[in-house]
Amino acid sequence: MNKTIAAMAVMILVAALALTQIAMREDHAPGVIVERLGRIDSAINAEIKAGDIAGAVALIAKNGEVVYHKSFGLADIESRVPMQTDSIFRIASMTAKYLPEFAQMSVISGVDEEGNVTATVPATRPIKIIDLMTHASGIGYPFIPSKVQKPYHDAGVIDGLTVKDIKLASQMKVLATQPLLFEPGSAFAYGLSTDVLGYLVEVISGKSLDQFLREEILEPLGMNDTYFYLPEDKSGRLVTLYNEVADVGLVAHEGTGTDLEVNDVLYPVIGAKTYFSGGAGLSSTARDYALFLQMLLNDGELDGVRILGRKSVELMRTGRVDWDGDDVPDFGLGFEVVSDLGRNGELASPGAYAWGGAFDTSYWIDPHEDLIGVYMSQARPTGSDLGARFKTLVYQALE
16 A cells, blocks of 8 residues: 555544454553542543533553443433443545646635635645645635635535535535635645545545545454444444533534534435545544554554554654644644643643544544543534543543
């Protein structure tokens, strides 16, 4: 498998897991104070009691052993279906040589009060693959307020989640007609760059993104519960997505909100099932995703299967772009990276890397501590900050 394609495909699984042979050991977990893991139970149960989340699944692996893997609360409030450890969650956020439609791009230089683009200038250089990998391409997201939001909506650019009969190639051609937020490589903006990478994988490999991921990553790693669209015999395990509504509480998402253009929250199980979004379309379990993360922690290999080279993983987890405005290069190829522990100001280790999904899922990888953590719930919007606090709860339990 081409190394560049492999790195792009791994980034897609990021956007948007040798655990198969390891038993869970909560009675004795080397490197972890087992009694302190109980604080995680208390924190998650408190969020459920407060009505901020319906339920959650959390998993921790330390030194190659799963030391914590629990489910809490409900997968669906109305039917009182309990959350299970294998519940399935939505884990949704080039060059002209390969994609000629992106060869001549323009950059927005003026907008009016309604958000319409009034002026553009030609981009001074083409978008590079590294720009896509670091979200420095100038491409945005329709659901994130920016100068491209209205043009995207007017042109019919989607966020990547749809039940309509749409193909990735046709949607990327529409995206290529839209102006950029800034000169490629000059800034950070989280956006549809990963979807473009998915399209690039299709063009180079000659396969659909779904087929490529399944053959080259998901099946080799034993990720048997990860799909763009769930098979019928697994659709019953999909967790209900909720909105947290002020003065009301958790309400099942109806799929018509303007915050994130989810055409239908049942997109993983109904509809045309033809759109494979590199940045938003996958659904998975905590354990499946932990297999993927363990592969990255192992420098690209899991249980004898090598997905990436060691140096590729090193590059991916090295800060390159300042994504949060603190003048520190703290975003690598698809990951937030702890480049400066003091400036970061949270419990972590230098070199730890992480990201999260739009529907209240998050993870991180800490090579120094030989540690991974996965937290999955399903709500948007939510007032819960447990995804961030979960990391602190794990670090306080380390010996």
